[in-house]
Amino acid sequence: MAATFFGEVVKAPCRAGTEEEEEEEEEGRRETPEDREVRRQLARKREVRLLRRQTKTSLEVSLLEKYPCSKFIIAIGNNAVAFLSSFVMNSGVWEEVGFAKLWNEWCRTTDTTHLSPAEAFCIFYHLKSNPSVFGSCTRKNTQVTILTCRHVTDYKTSESTGSLPAPFLKALKTQNFKDPACCSLLEQPNIVHDLPAAVLSYCQVWKIPAILYLCYTDVMKLDLITVEAFKPILSSRSLKSLVKNIPQSTEILKKLMTTNEVQSNIYT
């Protein structure tokens, strides 16, 4: 509870997220078998499913078993995806091998079964022309690279965030990742959460070499300067061999930007 300047007492949200637990506890007491069954059905609907591209049938085995690879690169967010598309995937032939579908109560579609490929927000590609990148290796030999962006105000520093030279790159790597990072490591007390953290946690626990490159930016929508801030990683051991033509990449990137800009008008 907290009092405001006007003398009203309001229920302030608890930092530890415990209000929901108390509601949950009460709900648990009032829950009927029907409620539990509804919740179970919802949980099943929320499962993430991996599907083969052409046939849209489920992948029976894990993606990395079917397409074993030594380098697994994940881009999360529009700027990271734009960087990967322009600078890495413009060279060689990349084949779509699958996509992920998921549904939860916040999705605008009603269910996953009729989700068209165009609506898929997670697509897997593999490099067709370069077998050395995707040789047959066990999971232990796979190296994972994750790219994502965060708003600069999330970065904690003793100076004010307004004085920071955004965009800038920071890295976090697992214990088994022995190569040097292409930028400085993320200092305490900064943390990362959500999907990039989930992937990095998995890699840390199961001793997979992995590195997360995090771009702190003040522009969260698709932005040329933010995408170019990822450029230092092109000299890393994992990406060096995949990058062929940087001037061409810059052109592709500029085209991507203009496609997106056309949609905006003076009111946005």
Add this chain to the structure above:
Amino acid sequence: MFVPCGESVPDLTGFTLLMPAVSVGNVGQLAIDLIISTLNMSKIGYFYTDCLVPMVGNNPYATGEENSTELSINAEVYSLPSRRLVALQLRSIFIKYKTKPFCEKLLSWVKGSNCARVIVLSSSHSYQRNDLQLRSTPFRYLLTPSMQINVQNKMKSLNWEEMEKSPCIPEINDSEFCVRIPGGGITKALYDESCSKEIQMAVLLKFVSEGDNIPDALGLVEYLNEWLQIIKPHSEDPTVPSLRWKMPSSWRLLFGSGLPPALF
């Protein structure tokens, strides 16, 4: 599930497990941070679970360049074999509906690893205290029946106050009385499960409000120290608690970045 850092699973037979409940003011978690940092406990493994929001960061207990780049995740296990202590630190909040599965997985790990006892550090909303609680110490303890047999006398000699029962449904006059820990997160669920599974568990909590909860965390570790004597008890050493417990480097900037000078 517990995943060791090294190749083999460490033997925790007879150890005391210290763990926080994610509760109001995050006091339990701050207290565990103080314990791990002061005793320089080493990381022995991860409690890998999908019940907590994922998070990663570099070593929160870093003391210098050489140890500042070890990655930490949201649930990790540390130990100090010389004192037979093991600590579980939780660094993020629970995902909705996942508290019960977490309690079950945790307690089954506790039983499987043969820990002697579990001590949960927690907190409860100070605004929910009744008149008697307002006038007494803000610290409380709670013991499962199997723990009571062993330590009830110690609690009496320490003059500690047991957590009082209150009406289960406050709005109803003739409601039954039970132990309620508002703002305590999974504390009550863990306690109830431990009672039914006959696990030796003690809950130590403080009534707090959200804000700068570092003094509350210091208070809670001092309270625990009266019992376990993790560091020298203060009757022999008159220094202020904040000087005897080492705050981890990750406690910097707890309230955000620096302010823009232009603001003033």
